[in-house]
Amino acid sequence: MSQRTSSNSPFSLNKSSDIDSSFGEELTGSIVSVGVDGFLHFAGLSDFWNSPQWLTTINELSNDAEQKKLKHAWSQAKGETSQYRPFCGWMDVLIPLLIKPQRASRRDIKFLPLNTTRLSATPGFADGNEVPGTASGFQPDAVCVLKDVALSNWGHVLVPLEFRYTARGLSTPKSTSATRIASSTSTSLSLDVPGPSEPSSSQDPPTTTTRKPRGPVTSHLHSGPTTSAPKPDSPISPNYKPTGDGIQLARYAMETLAAVGDRTHVFGMAVNRPEIVLWYFDRCGAVRSPALNVEHHEDFLAFVKFLSAIIYMENDALGFNPFFANATEANPGVQTNLCNSFVDIPDRGDLSLKLLKVLDRRTGLVCRATLVFRAELGKDGTTEEVVLKSSWQHVTRKSESEILKLLHSSGQAKDYIVGFHHGWDQKGATGSFQRARFGESAPIVAHDRALRHTITEYLNPITELSRPFHIPHIGWSVLQAIKFLNSLGWFHRDISIGNMGFAMVQPCNGVLVKLHDFDLSKEHGSASGAPHWTGTLPFMSIELLTYPDMEHKIGFDVEALIWTLLWIVRVYTDGRNTFKVAKDHPLQNWFSNVALADIGSNKHTYLRMVGDFTNQWYAPLENELRELVLEWYEMREAQQKLRRKMNQPRLLCEDVYGLEGLLRIENWMRTTLQRWDVPRNTCPEPCGRHCARN
Missing domain, CATH: 1.10.510.10 (Transferase(Phosphotransferase) domain 1)
Known part of the structure; x- marks a missing residue:
């Protein structure tokens, strides 16, 4: 199947001011804020945090001299980059203290200061192949990863971190530095711009184009729980205007999502000492917590809860809902290469689908984020080469599967349009379904999206x-x-x-x-x-x-x-x-x-x-x-x-x-x-x- 290239385009092809403007505009229209309790509700660990074991852990942790010493070292570090290592050292002490409750389910994590380390970014694609020279590197400040992972690409990242040295309230995006942007293959959140090989599809206009204000979607989601409008006393405060750290963190989240094709969302941390803002990113935008001042006891406890959530919450709550990955994989979150995996097709036990090759993988945050595989469809002992296309489509639209099924009701369709085999909506993979986890203060989803899969005939690229x-x-x-x-x-x-x-x-x-x-x-x-x-x-x-x-x-x-x-x-x-x-x-x-x-x-x-x-x-x-x-x-x-x-x-x-x-x-x-x-x-x-x- 001929696939258009991805939206990947090196930052070096764009002016840094255009990139910051594009990220800032999209985030401004898609960020909502929730109270810290609502944000932490997502983890589903309320019973754990109310247990006697947790209270004992908090008392020990709060009085631990070593963690106090390392937190102080972080607070006294001169300059931004000098904060990375002491902050991660502080995490190294906090994490062992948090695993003392010995919950049955636990992931071992670590924080790494990267500073000059570049993580390989998602390459561009053209005509079903990676475009040489587009899989360059992107440099985050620090990341949280599984302890036994040899970090090499964004697919290994559990939570990205962005630090800021400027005073609170100022917006000085570090992304304008040439050293920060020149080697990344990321683009703006929703704009698909031409890469070095080919142009790509776009749903959202460039930032220099005037757009009408976005209004709420009136229809409700049919495949999962919906979120309602905020109550008068709701902590939701829409139209938050992002600062430089939020924009940069969104870029990290974008690469993290793109690197793992079946990841639904990613958490992030924006560190502006002594404050830490917790972030959540999905295909509908972003959710942020209030700034937590870790010098204040209550805010420090809230931050510790979030840290424990990374350790204890279920894979799907952390964003790893392995639709494609082998269910026996011990750490599905680090399985970035899904080729040779088998896809479970709902209600079609007579079909088998094996992923063979990535034909296209789109970066982007608030977008369809299309992922396309060449695959092998098996039925009754025979196999056929097909295409599996997965994309986050607007829930208010007919799915591509519905459209193809309708068009193929005409016997002539086979001569003009791609053949259709099967399609389905991924259960639980919608913006509103995920955001319902925030509880009563669940943020509104202005333009909800659902992850939809379509299996079609394989077509050769037209350029052949x-x-x-x-x-x-x-x-x-x-x-x-x-x-x-x-x-x-x-x-x-x-x-x-x-x-x-x-x-x-x-x-x-x-x-x-x-x-x-x-x-x-x-x-x-x-x-x-x-x-x-x-x-x-x-x-x-x-x-x-x-x-x-x-x-x-x-x-x-x-x-x-x-x-x-x-x-x-x-x-x-x-x-x-x-x-x-x-x-x-x-x-x-x-x-x-x-x-x-x-x-x-x-x-x-x-x-x-x-x-x-x-x-x-x-x-x-x-x-x-x-x-x-x-x-x-x-x-x-x-x-x-x-x-x-x-x-x-x-x-x-x-x-x-x-x-x-x-x-x-x-x-x-x-x-x-x-x-x-x-x-x-x-x-x-x-x-x-x-x-x-x-």
Whole structure:
């Protein structure tokens, strides 16, 4: 299955101010605060903390001279980095004191000051493979890990820590330092930006684009407990504006979540002595506790409870809910390589699913965080290569499985869209289900998400159809798929290089081009179900880039197809992306981190070019691509003239962005000198009907 690349992009490709702004904006809209009792309620250890053994432990711990000495050493350390080691030394003394109650279930942990140690970050992916050079390192301040783990990557981290030296209340993000950001492959929380290999899908706009204020989701979750609006005396205080330590800690959490594909959430600690703020991050945003001043007895006891929670709470409460990992694994939290694991498919005991290879792994926090595996589906003694796609989708939307099942009720679907096998929602894996653990003060989830799994047919990456004669066939095939979806009352809404692939037709070895990735699709006339615009940035229609809130039209998908074809013939050579560095990319102003309207303007200028639409490999197609661009440009210009005449700047003409516009492009493909509707190289006789593979 062809998969678009991940959102991973080195910080070095972005200005640090843009990164901080993007993180800060997303966190500002998705953080809620709860009281410390509500925060600790998540651990489910109330009975333990009320037991006589715990009270005895607290008395011993509070009076322990060694822990007092080490806490004092931390409080007296000069500068920020000099705090890391004494703080972790203090933890080394506290932890043995906390395990004295001898609860049956316990994990042995340790705190490590990292300072100059880099943890390997999640690599970028393109065409089902890791992109070389993107799996660099990222340097946290300190981490909590299992005691017997040889720390090497973010998948080993239980709890990341971020220290701050500035006075309380000031925001001086250390992330603006080049030494802090240059080698990370992380991006902003929700913005998927183009990596060094390919562009990627995005649900949320760049921070330079104005967004409407987010409102609460009105429908309730159907697959788990829901959270209710806060009571008048609730400790919830929404719209907290994050400081630099919160932003940096969110980056750590993002890498930690990405490194373990089935982790639901991660806790973090922001240390600004003598205060410590406890954090919780999931795919819906973040929850924070009040600042705990460990010089005050009550706050110190609350912090000690949190420390004991790391030791004693169940794996799923700590965020390790091993949906895929081998159930016999002693420490499922450190099993970052899920390949060769078997997935339990609910209610389908007749099926087996073995994970073979990661095709795509997206970083991001408040996002779908798509994880894609090539897998082997077994049934009745036979096996088939398939794709397992897992993503955190908005609960208000139809799942991709539901959409595919509905579309495949048509017998023609198999010729246009990816085959569908099975799908399900992961039990207990929603934002509201997890946050219900905070108890009565459970924070509201503005835009709830559910972890959904979909098993589909494996499609080869579209870029493997790399010969010039393949381009017209890809264009015609995808246009017919868009037309087919329209006949059923659906829009795809994310036509891109990563969302089209091909299957091999047997026994003739011809190819069948299809669309996949339908979790952003919508029915005609229905609400989006997602709070942000959708699409893959470089391929989005100029109209959507200019007016992101515009109601979707079929012509937006047609235009996205045109941009995709133009991208391939300029960027790829014999199936390989020839531009590995963003600054050398010939189409970088289709995805650069600027306002969406500016990208739309750049693409409009591209339509006005008189040539140079292809590279040397695709030079035989130059005249055809120029004619296609001219056709689309003239259609849009006629619409623009009508807009001026009627003084309606948002007017969309049916003969451009409606079905009539699609038919005009279809007619151009049929009547151009070298027809696009007939394969130029076909599979061998006696079939001879399909486009040839080579």
